[in-house]
Amino acid sequence: MTDVHEDARRTDAPMAMGDEGDLARLRRLVADQLPGLAPRIDKEGYHPQTFLRDYGRVYGFGHAVDHGYGGRPGGLKGVITGMEACSEHCVSTGFLVWCQTSCAWYLQKSGNTPLKRRLLPALCSGQQAAGTGLSNLLKARSQLEPLRLRAVAVPGGYRIHGTLPWVSNLATGAVFAVAAATSGGTLMALARVGAPGLTLRRAGPFCALEGTSTMSCRFDDVFLADSEVIAPDEGFDDYFARMRAGLILAQMGMALGLVQGALTLIDETHSAAQPANAFIEHQPEDLRERLRALRAETLAAADGLDGGAPGRFDEILAIRARGARLALDAAHSALLHCGANGYLAHHPAQRRVREAYFVALVTPALKHLTREIALAKSGDPLPAA
Ligand SMILES: Cc1cc2nc3c(=O)[nH]c(=O)nc-3n(C[C@H](O)[C@H](O)[C@H](O)COP(=O)(O)OP(=O)(O)OC[C@H]3O[C@@H](n4cnc5c(N)ncnc54)[C@H](O)[C@@H]3O)c2cc1C
Structure with missing residues (x-):
């Protein structure tokens, strides 16, 4: 089991959002369960419903939902931080957290109060899968x-x-x-x-x-x-404008977690060819610095969306695109650092590469983001996020 205090000492550990105790408990749950579950999820297609229920109990899916509907404090940052903790070990699980929290986010932004009252508490606790x-x-x-x-x-x-x-x-x-x-x-x-x-x-x-x-x-x-x-x-455009930036930014939890996981693999590598590893493209120091900067930007953008000062939508798209690129670079570097060992079918390094491609192709895919950013540059500025 990972020591919570040890986690807190990591310079690159996600900043605690909302209730510190909840995040510490989540990190403990993740460290206990996900390293063992990840290969089953990957190879056997195991859908980790029990883990998700535990996630709901310990941490909840409602950090971006009002307290009156079953939410917890923390905002989008809390959503991203929880997803990041899972994705550090398993992007499949991080993505399932995104699915559940996104559905809660859509309802939070909805004007249908009876639907919110009826469903949001169960979505936030994970009792209702979404x-x-x-x-x-x-x-x-x-x-x-x-x-x-x-x-x-x-x-x-x-x-x-x-x-x-x-x-x-x-x-x-x-x-x-x-x-x-x-x-x-x-x-x-x-x-x-x-x-x-x-x-x-x-x-x-x-x-x-x-x-x-x-x-x-x-x-x-x-x-x-x-x-x-x-x-x-009627009024759909306004609704869509209210919810789209948060939906896209929240996916950063997958990217940030995966990059941290890849860095851990690099740090733990004991290759006989270690001196040659210094010549691999995307060295860990560079990846670590990119991760630090991107996490800070992501959390600042989440604060902006939570606080009603959303910034520009094309900036959210640019953050998400950088997340996809960094995930690809980090997973690629981790596999090369691990060498032939990383090429073994059970080794997490090649799973991280396959997961990184998902971060880059789940909508909005990197190609889609790049096109939107190019369009925004060439034409009229996009509206606020
Ligand atoms: C494992 C996994 C989980 C996903 N989960 C979700 C989810 O929960 N919710 C969600 O909305 N999306 C989900 N997607 C879809 C994902 O977000 C992308 O939209 C999808 O991967 C294709 O996006 P693309 O922009 O690369 O389009 P491309 O793959 O380039 O596709 C181009 C066009 O072809 C169509 N197309 C391609 N393949 C098929 C097909 N098999 N059947 C019908 N049309 C097709 C696409 O819709 C698109 O119009 C998932 C995809 C994967 C691989």
């Missing part, structure tokens, strides 16, 4: 693909048609956020695993992230009641 099927929405908003779901208004709600190819953390009874095209624009609502007309098919197998319970979701005339609408089509 996912997010919004990659399609983010790409649609960037004109990269059309919205894949259509919503037809009927008395009391909507009938939904279409397919989302990938939605993760879909355990039995899970809820997940979807966006659909209406006759008047776009709406967001919560769908539920088990709803009549909803067919799930396991996606993959993937080269990593196998334990994320990722499903293709086909909607054949699925009824979604008005009571499940997170954001109606």
